[in-house]
Amino acid sequence: MSEQAAIPFALIFGIVTVLLVRSRDVKVWQAVAIGLFGIYLGQTPVIFTVDSVVTWAVSGFTGT
Structure with missing residues (x-):
């Protein structure tokens, strides 16, 4: 996998992580x-x- 392909996934998962931490309620799918x-x-x-x-x-x- 190239670095360019991994960056969007890292950004998406990073945003999700920040939102989860702010909510203070982490479930299994969130982990x-x-x-x-x-x-x-x-x-x-x-x-x-x-x-x-x-x-x-x-x-x-x-x-798809």
Whole structure:
């Protein structure tokens, strides 16, 4: 995954994280969003697998 492709995901997950922290009510799906933000931000080796799963899930929800 290129750096240009990871930046939008990092920004989206960063915004979601800030909103969740401000609400002071973190649920399971929210913890997953925070974890995904960390993985995208850290660019760890597992990012390729996580990116494939996220892309698959998003394409399933959008029907593309």
